[in-house]
Amino acid sequence: MPPRSARPGHPLSAHIASVLAIDPDAGAIDFGGSWTSWGQLGTLARSVADLVGRLNPEPTPRAGILLRNTPEHVAAFLGVLLAGGTVVVINPSRGDERTRDDIAALALPVVIGTGPDLNKLVAGSASTSVVRLDAIPAEPEVIAEATEKPSAKPTSEDAPSPVAVHMLTSGTTGPPKRVELGYDMLAHSVLGEPGKRIDTPTKLSSGAAIVNAPLVHIGGIYRILQCIVAARPFALLGRFDLDEWARAVRTHRPKAVSLVPTAVRMVLHSDLTRDDLASVKVVTSGTAPLSVEDSEAFTDKFGIPVLTSYAATEFGGGVAGWSLADHKRYWADKRGSVGRASGGAQLRVVDENGTVLRPGESGLLEVKPGQLGPDVDWIRTTDLGKLDADGFLWILGRADQAIIRGGFKVIPDVVRDAIESHPAVAGASVVGRPDERLGETPAAVVELRPGATATSEEILAHLGGRLARYEVPTELVIVDTIPRTPSGKADLRAVRDQLAGAAR
Incomplete structure:
Protein backbone atom coordinates (compact mmCIF):
# COMPACT_ATOMS: atom_id res chain seq x y z
CA MET A 1 0.00 0.00 0.00
CA PRO A 2 1.57 3.36 -0.97
CA PRO A 3 2.18 5.80 1.88
CA ARG A 4 -0.56 8.38 2.31
CA SER A 5 0.10 12.10 2.20
CA ALA A 6 -1.40 14.94 4.19
CA ARG A 7 -1.53 16.80 0.89
CA PRO A 8 -1.95 14.18 -1.85
CA GLY A 9 0.68 14.78 -4.49
CA HIS A 10 2.53 17.48 -2.54
CA PRO A 11 5.50 18.37 -4.77
CA LEU A 12 8.10 17.64 -2.10
CA SER A 13 6.81 14.19 -1.06
CA ALA A 14 6.10 13.19 -4.67
CA HIS A 15 9.54 14.34 -5.78
CA ILE A 16 11.28 12.35 -3.03
CA ALA A 17 9.31 9.19 -3.89
CA SER A 18 10.20 9.51 -7.58
CA VAL A 19 13.93 10.01 -6.92
CA LEU A 20 14.14 6.99 -4.62
CA ALA A 21 12.83 4.81 -7.47
CA ILE A 22 15.15 6.01 -10.28
CA ASP A 23 17.94 3.42 -9.91
CA PRO A 24 17.48 1.19 -6.84
CA ASP A 25 20.79 -0.65 -7.30
CA ALA A 26 22.98 2.45 -7.45
CA GLY A 27 24.79 3.84 -4.41
CA ALA A 28 23.01 6.62 -2.53
CA ILE A 29 25.00 7.20 0.68
CA ASP A 30 28.69 6.58 1.35
CA PHE A 31 28.97 6.20 5.12
CA GLY A 32 32.50 5.49 6.27
CA GLY A 33 33.36 3.80 2.98
CA SER A 34 30.26 1.54 2.86
CA TRP A 35 27.48 2.31 0.43
CA THR A 36 23.73 2.25 1.04
CA SER A 37 21.81 1.89 -2.23
CA TRP A 38 18.87 4.01 -3.32
CA GLY A 39 16.76 0.86 -3.15
CA GLN A 40 17.76 0.17 0.46
CA LEU A 41 17.16 3.79 1.38
CA GLY A 42 13.75 3.76 -0.32
CA THR A 43 12.68 0.45 1.21
CA LEU A 44 13.35 1.65 4.74
CA ALA A 45 11.79 5.06 4.06
CA ARG A 46 8.58 3.47 2.76
CA SER A 47 8.46 1.09 5.72
CA VAL A 48 8.77 4.03 8.12
CA ALA A 49 6.08 5.91 6.17
CA ASP A 50 3.66 2.98 6.47
CA LEU A 51 4.36 2.53 10.19
CA GLU A 58 -3.73 12.19 12.42
CA PRO A 59 -3.97 13.92 9.00
CA THR A 60 -0.38 15.11 9.46
CA PRO A 61 1.10 12.39 11.66
CA ARG A 62 3.78 13.64 14.04
CA ALA A 63 6.86 11.53 14.69
CA GLY A 64 9.82 12.46 16.84
CA ILE A 65 13.19 11.21 15.56
CA LEU A 66 16.29 10.97 17.74
CA LEU A 67 18.39 12.11 14.80
CA ARG A 68 21.96 11.10 14.21
CA ASN A 69 24.04 11.24 11.03
CA THR A 70 23.52 7.69 9.75
CA PRO A 71 21.84 6.30 6.62
CA GLU A 72 18.97 4.76 8.62
CA HIS A 73 18.18 8.13 10.19
CA VAL A 74 18.15 9.73 6.74
CA ALA A 75 15.68 7.03 5.64
CA ALA A 76 13.49 7.62 8.70
CA PHE A 77 13.44 11.36 8.02
CA LEU A 78 12.45 10.81 4.39
CA GLY A 79 9.86 8.22 5.46
CA VAL A 80 7.97 10.68 7.64
CA LEU A 81 7.90 13.13 4.72
CA LEU A 82 6.64 10.37 2.40
CA ALA A 83 3.81 9.83 4.90
CA GLY A 84 2.93 13.52 4.70
CA GLY A 85 3.88 13.77 8.37
CA THR A 86 5.80 16.12 10.63
CA VAL A 87 9.34 15.29 11.72
CA VAL A 88 9.89 16.53 15.28
CA VAL A 89 13.65 16.89 15.62
CA ILE A 90 15.08 15.50 18.86
CA ASN A 91 18.78 15.92 19.61
CA PRO A 92 20.04 12.87 21.56
CA SER A 93 23.36 14.60 22.26
CA ARG A 94 22.05 17.39 24.50
CA GLY A 95 22.51 15.32 27.66
CA ASP A 96 20.36 12.40 28.77
CA GLU A 97 18.33 14.24 31.41
CA ARG A 98 17.50 17.21 29.19
CA THR A 99 16.60 14.93 26.28
CA ARG A 100 14.33 12.78 28.43
CA ASP A 101 12.58 15.92 29.71
CA ASP A 102 12.22 17.19 26.15
CA ILE A 103 10.63 13.95 24.94
CA ALA A 104 8.26 13.84 27.92
CA ALA A 105 7.14 17.43 27.32
CA LEU A 106 6.52 16.78 23.60
CA ALA A 107 4.10 13.90 24.33
CA LEU A 108 4.58 12.53 20.82
CA PRO A 109 2.38 9.80 19.31
CA VAL A 110 5.46 8.16 17.71
CA VAL A 111 9.17 8.24 18.64
CA ILE A 112 11.80 6.74 16.33
CA GLY A 113 15.42 5.99 17.19
CA LYS A 120 18.42 5.44 27.57
CA LEU A 121 16.00 8.19 26.70
CA VAL A 122 12.46 6.99 26.00
CA ALA A 123 10.20 5.89 28.85
CA GLY A 124 7.14 3.75 28.21
CA SER A 125 3.82 5.51 27.70
CA ALA A 126 0.30 4.46 26.84
CA SER A 127 0.08 7.31 24.32
CA THR A 128 3.46 6.88 22.58
CA SER A 129 4.44 4.20 20.07
CA VAL A 130 8.17 3.48 19.90
CA VAL A 131 9.90 2.41 16.67
CA ARG A 132 13.44 1.01 16.68
CA LEU A 133 15.79 1.52 13.77
CA ALA A 144 5.98 -0.52 22.01
CA GLU A 145 2.59 0.36 20.53
CA ALA A 146 0.41 3.02 22.13
CA THR A 147 -2.93 1.91 23.52
CA GLU A 148 -4.24 5.47 23.35
CA LYS A 149 -3.90 6.87 19.83
CA PRO A 150 -4.88 10.34 18.58
CA SER A 151 -8.07 10.39 16.56
CA ALA A 152 -8.08 11.03 12.83
CA LYS A 153 -9.42 14.43 11.86
CA PRO A 154 -10.56 15.42 8.38
CA THR A 155 -8.59 18.07 6.56
CA SER A 156 -9.63 20.28 3.67
CA GLU A 157 -7.68 20.95 0.51
CA ASP A 158 -7.54 24.70 1.25
CA ALA A 159 -6.11 24.22 4.76
CA PRO A 160 -2.70 25.84 5.41
CA SER A 161 0.41 23.97 4.34
CA PRO A 162 1.15 21.27 6.94
CA VAL A 163 4.33 21.39 8.99
CA ALA A 164 7.07 19.19 7.55
CA VAL A 165 9.67 19.68 10.28
CA HIS A 166 9.63 21.02 13.83
CA MET A 167 13.27 22.14 13.65
CA LEU A 168 15.45 22.91 16.64
CA THR A 169 17.28 26.23 16.68
CA SER A 170 20.96 26.22 17.64
CA GLY A 171 20.39 27.23 21.26
CA THR A 172 23.60 29.24 21.64
CA THR A 173 22.21 31.72 24.18
CA GLY A 174 19.41 29.71 25.81
CA PRO A 175 17.46 26.46 25.50
CA PRO A 176 16.83 25.51 21.85
CA LYS A 177 13.30 26.17 20.64
CA ARG A 178 11.42 24.58 17.78
CA VAL A 179 10.50 26.41 14.61
CA GLU A 180 7.84 25.18 12.19
CA LEU A 181 9.05 24.54 8.64
CA GLY A 182 6.07 23.95 6.35
CA TYR A 183 5.97 21.69 3.30
CA ASP A 184 5.49 24.71 1.06
CA MET A 185 8.48 26.47 2.67
CA LEU A 186 10.77 23.47 2.21
CA ALA A 187 9.56 22.91 -1.34
CA HIS A 188 10.27 26.58 -2.16
CA SER A 189 13.78 26.28 -0.70
CA VAL A 190 14.88 23.03 -2.35
CA LEU A 191 12.65 22.76 -5.44
CA GLY A 192 12.18 26.42 -6.33
CA GLU A 193 9.19 28.74 -6.57
CA PRO A 194 5.81 27.30 -7.63
CA GLY A 195 5.63 27.40 -11.39
CA LYS A 196 9.43 27.50 -11.63
CA ARG A 197 10.25 24.30 -9.75
CA ILE A 198 12.87 21.91 -11.02
CA ASP A 199 11.61 18.85 -12.85
CA THR A 200 11.92 15.45 -11.23
CA PRO A 201 15.17 13.89 -12.48
CA THR A 202 14.94 10.79 -14.65
CA LYS A 203 18.52 9.71 -13.93
CA LEU A 204 20.94 10.08 -11.06
CA SER A 205 23.35 13.01 -10.90
CA SER A 206 26.98 12.30 -11.57
CA GLY A 207 29.42 12.90 -8.75
CA ALA A 208 28.75 12.79 -5.02
CA ALA A 209 28.31 15.62 -2.55
CA ILE A 210 29.56 15.66 1.05
CA VAL A 211 27.22 16.19 3.99
CA ASN A 212 29.02 16.90 7.25
CA ALA A 213 26.43 19.13 8.94
CA PRO A 214 24.39 17.46 11.72
CA LEU A 215 20.83 16.40 10.92
CA VAL A 216 19.64 18.03 14.15
CA HIS A 217 20.58 21.38 12.58
CA ILE A 218 18.80 23.03 9.67
CA GLY A 219 22.01 22.99 7.65
CA GLY A 220 22.10 19.20 7.71
CA ILE A 221 18.41 18.89 6.83
CA TYR A 222 18.78 21.19 3.83
CA ARG A 223 21.92 19.53 2.56
CA ILE A 224 20.20 16.12 2.67
CA LEU A 225 17.10 17.41 0.90
CA GLN A 226 19.16 19.25 -1.72
CA CYS A 227 20.97 16.01 -2.54
CA ILE A 228 17.77 13.95 -2.62
CA VAL A 229 15.79 16.31 -4.88
CA ALA A 230 18.77 16.48 -7.27
CA ALA A 231 19.10 12.66 -7.22
CA ARG A 232 22.69 13.15 -6.12
CA PRO A 233 24.54 10.52 -4.05
CA PHE A 234 26.45 11.84 -1.06
CA ALA A 235 29.06 10.96 1.51
CA LEU A 236 27.59 11.31 5.00
CA LEU A 237 29.87 12.06 7.95
CA GLY A 238 28.78 11.11 11.46
CA ARG A 239 30.37 14.38 12.57
CA PHE A 240 33.00 16.67 11.11
CA ASP A 241 36.27 14.77 11.29
CA LEU A 242 39.16 16.26 9.33
CA ASP A 243 40.63 12.93 8.19
CA GLU A 244 37.26 11.47 7.16
CA TRP A 245 36.28 14.71 5.39
CA ALA A 246 39.58 14.76 3.50
CA ARG A 247 39.06 11.10 2.49
CA ALA A 248 35.62 11.94 1.16
CA VAL A 249 36.97 14.91 -0.81
CA ARG A 250 39.76 12.86 -2.36
CA THR A 251 37.41 9.97 -3.14
CA HIS A 252 34.44 11.86 -4.57
CA ARG A 253 36.17 15.01 -5.88
CA PRO A 254 33.26 17.42 -5.33
CA LYS A 255 33.33 20.82 -6.99
CA ASP A 276 44.13 17.34 -1.58
CA LEU A 277 41.41 19.85 -2.47
CA ALA A 278 42.16 19.96 -6.20
CA SER A 279 38.57 19.26 -7.29
CA VAL A 280 36.99 21.93 -5.07
CA LYS A 281 36.17 25.18 -6.85
CA VAL A 282 34.20 26.89 -4.10
CA VAL A 283 33.54 26.62 -0.35
CA THR A 299 41.81 31.35 -0.47
CA ASP A 300 45.53 32.16 -0.38
CA LYS A 301 46.43 28.64 0.81
CA PHE A 302 44.11 26.57 -1.37
CA GLY A 303 43.17 28.90 -4.22
CA ILE A 304 39.47 28.43 -3.39
CA PRO A 305 37.05 31.32 -2.75
CA VAL A 306 34.90 31.10 0.39
CA LEU A 307 31.32 32.27 -0.17
CA THR A 308 29.68 33.26 3.10
CA SER A 309 25.94 33.45 3.61
CA TYR A 310 23.34 34.56 6.15
CA ALA A 311 20.47 32.35 7.24
CA ALA A 312 18.36 31.43 10.25
CA THR A 313 16.15 28.53 11.20
CA GLU A 314 13.28 30.99 11.64
CA PHE A 315 13.62 32.09 8.01
CA GLY A 316 13.46 28.53 6.73
CA GLY A 317 16.89 28.86 5.17
CA GLY A 318 19.16 31.45 3.58
CA VAL A 319 18.23 35.05 2.81
CA ALA A 320 21.62 36.47 1.73
CA GLY A 321 24.84 35.14 0.29
CA TRP A 322 27.72 35.59 -2.10
CA SER A 323 27.54 34.26 -5.63
CA LEU A 324 30.76 33.30 -7.37
CA ALA A 325 30.21 36.08 -9.91
CA ASP A 326 29.77 38.68 -7.15
CA HIS A 327 32.85 37.39 -5.36
CA LYS A 328 35.01 37.80 -8.45
CA ARG A 329 33.70 41.30 -9.11
CA TYR A 330 33.16 42.81 -5.67
CA TRP A 331 35.17 41.01 -2.98
CA ALA A 332 38.04 43.51 -2.91
CA ASP A 333 35.60 46.35 -2.18
CA LYS A 334 32.98 44.44 -0.15
CA ARG A 335 35.20 42.13 1.92
CA GLY A 336 33.51 41.08 5.14
CA SER A 337 30.00 41.25 3.70
CA VAL A 338 27.77 38.16 3.78
CA GLY A 339 26.57 38.93 0.25
CA ARG A 340 23.30 40.17 -1.20
CA ALA A 341 19.67 39.15 -0.77
CA SER A 342 18.97 35.71 -2.24
CA GLY A 343 16.06 33.38 -2.80
CA GLY A 344 13.59 36.22 -3.30
CA ALA A 345 14.34 37.74 0.12
CA GLN A 346 14.12 41.44 0.93
CA LEU A 347 16.42 43.12 3.45
CA ARG A 348 16.39 46.44 5.27
CA VAL A 349 18.06 48.05 8.29
CA VAL A 350 16.04 50.05 10.82
CA ASP A 351 16.60 51.94 14.05
CA GLU A 352 14.95 50.93 17.33
CA ASN A 353 11.80 52.85 16.33
CA GLY A 354 11.49 51.03 13.01
CA THR A 355 12.66 53.92 10.82
CA VAL A 356 14.44 52.62 7.72
CA LEU A 357 18.06 53.75 7.69
CA ARG A 358 20.12 54.96 4.74
CA PRO A 359 22.82 52.84 3.06
CA GLY A 360 25.87 52.51 5.27
CA GLU A 361 24.04 53.25 8.52
CA SER A 362 24.06 50.57 11.22
CA GLY A 363 20.94 49.27 12.89
CA LEU A 364 18.70 46.25 13.35
CA LEU A 365 18.28 43.94 10.37
CA GLU A 366 14.75 43.16 9.16
CA VAL A 367 14.00 40.44 6.61
CA LYS A 368 11.20 39.24 4.34
CA PRO A 369 12.32 35.67 3.48
CA GLY A 370 11.32 34.60 -0.02
CA GLN A 371 10.47 31.08 1.11
CA LEU A 372 7.72 32.37 3.42
CA GLY A 373 5.70 33.75 0.50
CA PRO A 374 4.87 37.23 -0.84
CA ASP A 375 2.52 38.27 1.96
CA VAL A 376 4.85 37.79 4.94
CA ASP A 377 5.49 40.78 7.20
CA TRP A 378 8.93 42.14 7.91
CA TRP A 394 27.31 43.24 6.71
CA ILE A 395 26.40 41.51 9.98
CA LEU A 396 27.99 43.48 12.81
CA GLY A 397 26.97 41.30 15.75
CA ARG A 398 23.98 40.40 17.89
CA ALA A 399 22.16 43.31 19.51
CA ASP A 400 21.05 41.04 22.36
CA GLN A 401 24.65 40.00 23.06
CA ALA A 402 26.18 43.48 23.10
CA ILE A 403 28.23 44.14 26.24
CA ILE A 404 27.82 47.61 27.76
CA ARG A 405 31.06 48.38 29.59
CA GLY A 406 30.77 51.61 31.52
CA GLY A 407 28.58 53.11 28.79
CA PHE A 408 30.70 51.80 25.89
CA LYS A 409 29.17 49.15 23.60
CA VAL A 410 31.34 46.08 22.96
CA HIS A 422 46.53 35.50 16.60
CA PRO A 423 48.46 32.75 14.76
CA ALA A 424 48.28 30.32 17.70
CA VAL A 425 44.51 30.58 18.19
CA ALA A 426 42.16 27.96 16.76
CA GLY A 427 38.98 29.59 18.08
CA ALA A 428 37.57 31.95 20.68
CA SER A 429 34.30 32.90 22.30
CA VAL A 430 33.48 36.17 24.06
CA VAL A 431 30.72 36.85 26.61
CA GLY A 432 29.87 39.55 29.13
CA ARG A 433 30.78 39.10 32.80
CA PRO A 434 29.10 41.11 35.59
CA ASP A 435 31.16 43.95 37.06
CA GLU A 436 30.08 46.01 40.07
CA ARG A 437 31.63 49.25 38.79
CA LEU A 438 31.23 48.99 35.00
CA GLY A 439 28.11 46.83 34.70
CA GLU A 440 29.72 44.27 32.38
CA THR A 441 33.12 43.57 30.91
CA PRO A 442 34.11 41.26 28.05
CA ALA A 443 35.63 37.89 28.93
CA ALA A 444 36.98 35.27 26.55
CA VAL A 445 37.82 31.58 26.36
CA VAL A 446 40.43 30.61 23.79
CA GLU A 447 41.29 27.29 22.15
CA LEU A 448 44.79 26.97 20.71
CA ARG A 449 45.78 25.24 17.50
CA PRO A 450 47.25 21.73 17.91
CA GLY A 451 50.94 22.04 18.77
CA ALA A 452 50.78 25.83 19.22
CA THR A 453 51.70 27.65 22.41
CA ALA A 454 50.66 31.07 23.69
CA THR A 455 49.89 32.61 27.06
CA SER A 456 46.90 34.72 27.96
CA GLU A 457 49.24 37.70 28.36
CA GLU A 458 50.68 37.22 24.86
CA ILE A 459 47.21 37.08 23.30
CA LEU A 460 46.07 40.18 25.22
CA ALA A 461 49.18 42.02 24.04
CA HIS A 462 48.28 41.02 20.47
CA LEU A 463 44.94 42.80 20.90
CA GLY A 464 46.52 46.12 21.89
CA GLY A 465 46.71 47.53 18.37
CA ARG A 466 43.52 45.86 17.15
CA LEU A 467 40.89 46.86 19.70
CA ALA A 468 39.91 49.90 21.70
CA ARG A 469 40.95 49.70 25.34
CA TYR A 470 37.37 49.15 26.49
CA GLU A 471 37.02 46.19 24.07
CA VAL A 472 40.01 44.25 25.44
CA PRO A 473 38.80 41.34 27.64
CA THR A 474 39.31 41.65 31.38
CA GLU A 475 39.52 37.83 31.51
CA LEU A 476 41.07 35.56 28.90
CA VAL A 477 41.21 31.86 29.73
CA ILE A 478 42.89 29.24 27.55
CA VAL A 479 40.84 26.02 27.47
CA ASP A 480 41.29 22.61 25.91
CA THR A 481 38.01 22.79 23.98
CA ILE A 482 35.36 25.45 23.50
CA PRO A 483 31.91 23.89 24.04
CA ARG A 484 29.89 24.07 20.84
CA THR A 485 26.39 23.37 19.59
CA PRO A 486 25.85 20.79 16.80
CA SER A 487 25.98 23.61 14.24
CA GLY A 488 29.51 24.58 15.34
CA LYS A 489 28.57 27.75 17.22
CA ALA A 490 29.99 28.36 20.67
CA ASP A 491 27.53 27.37 23.41
CA LEU A 492 27.53 30.65 25.34
CA ARG A 493 25.90 29.23 28.46
CA ALA A 494 28.61 26.56 28.69
CA VAL A 495 31.28 29.19 27.98
CA ARG A 496 30.06 31.21 30.97
CA ASP A 497 30.27 28.05 33.08
Missing part, protein backbone atom coordinates in the same frame (compact mmCIF):
# COMPACT_ATOMS: atom_id res chain seq x y z
CA VAL A 52 3.93 6.23 10.97
CA GLY A 53 0.64 6.30 9.09
CA ARG A 54 -0.63 3.21 10.92
CA LEU A 55 0.53 4.24 14.39
CA ASN A 56 -0.72 7.82 14.16
CA PRO A 57 -4.00 8.39 12.28
CA THR A 114 18.13 3.38 17.48
CA GLY A 115 18.09 0.83 20.28
CA PRO A 116 20.78 2.46 22.47
CA ASP A 117 19.09 5.88 22.32
CA LEU A 118 15.62 4.47 22.97
CA ASN A 119 16.84 2.40 25.93
CA ASP A 134 18.50 -1.01 13.10
CA ALA A 135 21.24 -0.68 10.53
CA ILE A 136 20.09 -0.89 6.92
CA PRO A 137 18.87 -3.27 5.45
CA ALA A 138 16.98 -4.30 8.62
CA GLU A 139 13.32 -3.25 8.81
CA PRO A 140 12.09 -0.88 11.53
CA GLU A 141 10.46 -2.61 14.48
CA VAL A 142 7.62 -1.40 16.69
CA ILE A 143 8.86 -2.24 20.19
CA ALA A 256 31.70 22.53 -4.02
CA VAL A 257 31.81 21.83 -0.27
CA SER A 258 30.07 23.41 2.70
CA LEU A 259 31.98 24.13 5.93
CA VAL A 260 30.97 25.97 9.08
CA PRO A 261 33.57 28.56 10.21
CA THR A 262 35.04 26.20 12.83
CA ALA A 263 35.64 23.59 10.11
CA VAL A 264 37.07 26.24 7.76
CA ARG A 265 39.67 27.03 10.41
CA MET A 266 40.42 23.34 10.99
CA VAL A 267 41.06 22.79 7.28
CA LEU A 268 43.02 26.05 7.02
CA HIS A 269 45.41 25.10 9.83
CA SER A 270 45.77 21.47 8.77
CA ASP A 271 48.49 19.82 6.69
CA LEU A 272 46.13 19.49 3.71
CA THR A 273 47.45 20.91 0.45
CA ARG A 274 46.03 22.27 -2.78
CA ASP A 275 46.41 18.80 -4.27
CA THR A 284 30.27 27.86 1.11
CA SER A 285 30.11 28.82 4.77
CA GLY A 286 27.35 29.88 7.12
CA THR A 287 25.71 29.36 10.55
CA ALA A 288 28.23 31.64 12.30
CA PRO A 289 30.51 34.58 11.45
CA LEU A 290 33.70 33.88 9.50
CA SER A 291 36.42 36.50 9.74
CA VAL A 292 37.78 38.19 6.63
CA GLU A 293 41.29 37.10 7.64
CA ASP A 294 40.32 33.43 7.76
CA SER A 295 38.41 33.63 4.50
CA GLU A 296 41.29 35.26 2.65
CA ALA A 297 43.90 33.00 4.26
CA PHE A 298 41.92 29.97 3.07
CA ILE A 379 10.70 39.98 10.52
CA ARG A 380 12.92 41.91 12.92
CA THR A 381 16.08 40.05 13.89
CA THR A 382 18.37 40.60 16.84
CA ASP A 383 21.30 41.09 14.45
CA LEU A 384 23.01 44.42 13.96
CA GLY A 385 23.79 45.08 10.32
CA LYS A 386 24.27 47.57 7.54
CA LEU A 387 23.46 47.57 3.82
CA ASP A 388 25.36 49.49 1.17
CA ALA A 389 23.96 51.09 -1.96
CA ASP A 390 24.64 47.90 -3.97
CA GLY A 391 22.60 45.76 -1.57
CA PHE A 392 25.51 44.03 0.17
CA LEU A 393 24.87 43.12 3.80
CA ILE A 411 30.32 43.66 20.19
CA PRO A 412 31.57 40.16 21.07
CA ASP A 413 32.10 39.15 17.43
CA VAL A 414 34.51 42.08 16.92
CA VAL A 415 36.57 40.96 19.92
CA ARG A 416 36.44 37.32 18.82
CA ASP A 417 37.71 38.22 15.35
CA ALA A 418 40.67 40.08 16.87
CA ILE A 419 41.57 37.16 19.16
CA GLU A 420 41.33 34.64 16.30
CA SER A 421 43.77 36.71 14.24
CA GLN A 498 33.88 27.56 31.90
CA LEU A 499 34.78 31.08 32.92
CA ALA A 500 33.06 30.71 36.27
CA GLY A 501 34.95 27.48 36.89
CA ALA A 502 38.28 29.11 35.99
CA ALA A 503 37.60 31.96 38.43
CA ARG A 504 37.14 29.62 41.41
